Amino acid sequence: MRLDERRRAIVAAVQNEKTVQLDELAERFAVSRMTIHRDLDYLESRGLLRKDRGSATAESSLLFESNFHYRAQMDLPEKRALAKAARALIEPGNVIMLDDSTTTLMICDELETIEHVTVISNSLAVCERLRSQTNVQLVMTGGNYVDTLQGFYGLICEQTLHRLRADWAFLSAPAAIGTALYHQDQEVVRMKRALMASAERSVLLLTSPKFTTRALNHFADITEFQRIFIDRRLDEASAQRLRQAGIPFDLV
CATH class of the missing domain: 1.10.10.10 (Winged helix-like DNA-binding domain superfamily/Winged helix DNA-binding domain)
Known part of the structure; x- marks a missing residue:
């Protein structure tokens, strides 16, 4: 060999x-x-x-985000359920932003029934899913490409996002600790913050294992999101912490 x-x-x-x-x-x-x-x-x-x-x-570990293709195989039924819940928020003519996560990627499969939608993303996987859909106006950020994350990052990506506006930004995170969200990579953190800053409303999609993993860099508090969708496997202790913090969320 x-x-x-x-x-x-x-x-x-x-x-x-x-x-x-x-x-x-x-x-x-x-x-x-x-x-x-x-x-x-x-x-x-x-x-x-x-x-x-x-x-x-x-x-994954505190410093290592699992390879994109590995993550794409995990928790598929839960990610599809989260994507369907997110789809219900999107109306014809909306401009939406999708981050580079394998969870929000599933939203691409739910857009065929929308008459017209504009999608802004730094994700190559999003581009590959949507490039042939005639009802989607696709806008890619550009930037420095990272193959293991299947996305574009850095100054060009962030400047592009800051110059655009969207109705919705859909994001996920590799780790949720209490009511805070974390990521292993600082470049990804800056991209996610730029997405949130450029959208009227931000939506968080989380599979329940994210509440048992850890990552190094804090990028947002769950309270910053207008809608929060979590899959139904969420353990009661984590759900209780969110309720005690006064954070509304939907189990799907």
Whole structure:
């Protein structure tokens, strides 16, 4: 197996199994532990996985946001339900903003029945989903492209967003701690803040596992959103904290 083939196979194994032991990878691909170490170092530098105490994992950490393609496979029924709830807010002629998350991406599949809608996004995945839909006017921000996140970021992206206005901004987050939202990447935080600043109303879509994960950078309080949709698997303790804080939310 060539080097590039082995590394692609390692990424596929980690994404399929979430976590794989280093020794198991060495045995599976019939190479030395040192070779696997070098492979994992390279793949980690590309943001495709992370090394974690003798193993490789696709799971997020405080500093590592899981690869886009891995996240896109997770919690699909819940993300579809959240997207349907979000769709009910959008009216013909609206201008909406979608962030780079795999959760808000699902809204793209709900737009076919709207007579006309303008969609602004930094997400390449959004572009690929909507580029052939004749009822959608698609506006891409441009900026510095990051393949592992399938999105555009940086000064050009943020300046573009600040020059535009929208009726709705739809966002998600990799981590919710209490009533605060966090992300691993500062560039993504700035993009999300720019989205929120350019929209009349902001909508938060969260799958319930986000209340048990952690990330480094605070980017918003849940109170900043006009509508909040969370899937029905939300644990009672997290739901109670939101209610005690006086935050209205919809379980879908």
